[in-house]
Amino acid sequence: MSRIQLGFHINAKKCIGCFTCAMACKNMYHQPVAVLWRKLYPLDESIYPFSHRGFYSLACNHCETPACQAACPVGAYTKRVRDGVVIxxxxxxxxxxxxxxxxxxxxxxxxxxxxxxxxxxxCWQRLDQGLKPACVLSCPVEALELKDFCKADLSSLLAFPPGFPVTSGINPSVRFTLPQSPCIVRQEMP
Amino acid sequence: MKPIKEIPLVLFTILSQAAVGLTLMEGFFIFFYPGEARLWSPAVPGLAFLCLLVGLACSLFHLGHPSGGIRSLANLSVSWLSREILAFGGYGAVLGLDMVLRYQGMKIPMVLLSSFIAGLAAVAVSARVYKNPGYPALDTFWPFVFFAGTAWVLGLFLLGMICPSLASVLRPFIAVALVFELMTHFLAPIFWLSGGRAQRCTAIAHYRSFFFWIRGGILVLMTGLFVFARSDLSVLILVLLTVQELIGRVLFFNYMVHAADHIGKSLE
Structure with a gap:
C-alpha cells in the first residue's frame, strides 16, 4: 500500500475571513465555550500591510512527527498509518x-x-465514509483544501509563510498560498 | 498582574528539586569531607524523601483526572513526561531504601551513590520535559539551568539546616550558588532578547512582571548577605530563599510566551 499523508492547503489568497470553517467545526463537534479546534488568525500589518485583511485558517496540522504524540505520557495520540491523521x-x-x-x-x-x-x-469518521472534513466542505470560496502530501505537487506552496511558527523535526502537514497584494487602479478623471 | 496558574507543578518541581539537591550536596560533601560524622544523618534522606513524597502528591493535582496518573508510564518509549515519572519513582525508591538503612544504623555508600545518580538523572529528565517547541524560550538549555540552580541552592541550605556544624564549610558554597542563581535570573531574559519573536516577548513579559523584580531583589539581598556580610544560615533566610524559588517557578510556568500566541504576526 502506498503511503498517504493528508494535510490542509490554506489558500490565503482566496480566504475572505468569514469564519465559516471554524463555525462548521464547532457545529459538528459542539465544543464548549472558548474551545475551537479551528481558528482564524488575522495577519498583522507587519506581514500584510494593506487596508483589507488577510487570514490563516488553522487547526491541527497532523504533523509527520507530532509533538503532541511525543509529549503524551499515556499514549492518547496515535497517527493513522492509512492517511497520516493524528487522532x-x-x-x-x-x-x-x-x-x-x-x-x-x-x-x-x-x-x-x-x-x-x-x-x-x-473528521476521520467522515473521511472513512468518503466525505470531506466539515471545514473544507463549508468553505464558500474553496480556500481550504485537503491534499495528499505524498502525491500532490506542493512545489508552488509555502510550508512556513510569514507569521507561521518555524519548527524543525515536526514537519506539519500544511501548505499555504499567500494572500495577494492588492493592485492599485488609478481612474482617469473625466 | 495575571492570575497564577500551575501551582501544583510549581510545588512539585521545587520540592522534588530540593530533595535531589539535598541528596547531591550530601553526596558531594561525604566524598570531599569524609570525616564529618553528621553527614550520614538519617534526617538527610528522611527530609529528601518527605519533600519528594509531598511534591509527587502535589503533581497529581495538575492533572484533569488525578486518578489516571497511574497510567502515565504508558508512553515511556517517546514521552519525556513518562520518563520523568519513572526517574522520580526510581529515585524515590533508592532514597527510601537509603533512609530505612540509615535509621537502622547502616551506612552503605553504594546506596547513596545510587540515589545520587538517580536524583541527577531525574532532574535532567524533568528539565527535558519542558524543552519543547511550544515554548521557544524553554526549547533551550534554560530549563536544566533553572532546575539545577534550584536543586543546588536548596540542597545546600537544607543540608546546612540539618548539619549546623557544617555551616562554616557550606557558606562559600552557598555564596557561589546564589551568585549562579542571580546570574541566571538576569541573564536568561537577555539571552531571549536575541531570539525569535516568542523568545523576545518572553523576555519582555519577564521585565514587565512584578515577580521578576521581586525575585531579583531577594536574590541581590541574599547574595549580598552571604558574599559581603557573611551571614549565618537561619530559618528566616531559608524562608526568603524558598519564596524567591517559588517566585522563580511562577515566572517559569506563567510568563513564558507560547509560539502559537504569535501566529499571524511577524515572527522575526
Missing part, C-alpha cells in the same frame, strides 16, 4: 496539558468541562 483518544487522556504546552501551533486545547485535552480530528 486523540479522550478515553486515555488524563488532562496533564503536556500536549498543549508542546504543540507550537496551539492545536490541542483544554476542555474545561471534560478536564481533558482535545484537538481537530480531521
Amino acid at each position: 486523540h483518544d479522550q478515553d486515555k487522556c488524563i488532562g496533564c496539558g503536556n500536549c498543549i504546552r508542546s504543540c507550537p501551533f496551539g492545536a490541542p486545547q483544554y476542555n474545561p468541562v471534560l478536564r481533558k485535552a482535545e484537538k481537530c480530528s480531521l
Whole structure:
C-alpha cells in the first residue's frame, strides 16, 4: 500500500475571513465555550500591510512527527498509518496539558468541562465514509483544501509563510498560498 | 498582574528539586569531607524523601483526572513526561531504601551513590520535559539551568539546616550558588532578547512582571548577605530563599510566551 499523508492547503489568497470553517467545526463537534479546534488568525500589518485583511485558517496540522504524540505520557495520540491523521483518544487522556504546552501551533486545547485535552480530528469518521472534513466542505470560496502530501505537487506552496511558527523535526502537514497584494487602479478623471 | 496558574507543578518541581539537591550536596560533601560524622544523618534522606513524597502528591493535582496518573508510564518509549515519572519513582525508591538503612544504623555508600545518580538523572529528565517547541524560550538549555540552580541552592541550605556544624564549610558554597542563581535570573531574559519573536516577548513579559523584580531583589539581598556580610544560615533566610524559588517557578510556568500566541504576526 502506498503511503498517504493528508494535510490542509490554506489558500490565503482566496480566504475572505468569514469564519465559516471554524463555525462548521464547532457545529459538528459542539465544543464548549472558548474551545475551537479551528481558528482564524488575522495577519498583522507587519506581514500584510494593506487596508483589507488577510487570514490563516488553522487547526491541527497532523504533523509527520507530532509533538503532541511525543509529549503524551499515556499514549492518547496515535497517527493513522492509512492517511497520516493524528487522532486523540479522550478515553486515555488524563488532562496533564503536556500536549498543549508542546504543540507550537496551539492545536490541542483544554476542555474545561471534560478536564481533558482535545484537538481537530480531521473528521476521520467522515473521511472513512468518503466525505470531506466539515471545514473544507463549508468553505464558500474553496480556500481550504485537503491534499495528499505524498502525491500532490506542493512545489508552488509555502510550508512556513510569514507569521507561521518555524519548527524543525515536526514537519506539519500544511501548505499555504499567500494572500495577494492588492493592485492599485488609478481612474482617469473625466 | 495575571492570575497564577500551575501551582501544583510549581510545588512539585521545587520540592522534588530540593530533595535531589539535598541528596547531591550530601553526596558531594561525604566524598570531599569524609570525616564529618553528621553527614550520614538519617534526617538527610528522611527530609529528601518527605519533600519528594509531598511534591509527587502535589503533581497529581495538575492533572484533569488525578486518578489516571497511574497510567502515565504508558508512553515511556517517546514521552519525556513518562520518563520523568519513572526517574522520580526510581529515585524515590533508592532514597527510601537509603533512609530505612540509615535509621537502622547502616551506612552503605553504594546506596547513596545510587540515589545520587538517580536524583541527577531525574532532574535532567524533568528539565527535558519542558524543552519543547511550544515554548521557544524553554526549547533551550534554560530549563536544566533553572532546575539545577534550584536543586543546588536548596540542597545546600537544607543540608546546612540539618548539619549546623557544617555551616562554616557550606557558606562559600552557598555564596557561589546564589551568585549562579542571580546570574541566571538576569541573564536568561537577555539571552531571549536575541531570539525569535516568542523568545523576545518572553523576555519582555519577564521585565514587565512584578515577580521578576521581586525575585531579583531577594536574590541581590541574599547574595549580598552571604558574599559581603557573611551571614549565618537561619530559618528566616531559608524562608526568603524558598519564596524567591517559588517566585522563580511562577515566572517559569506563567510568563513564558507560547509560539502559537504569535501566529499571524511577524515572527522575526
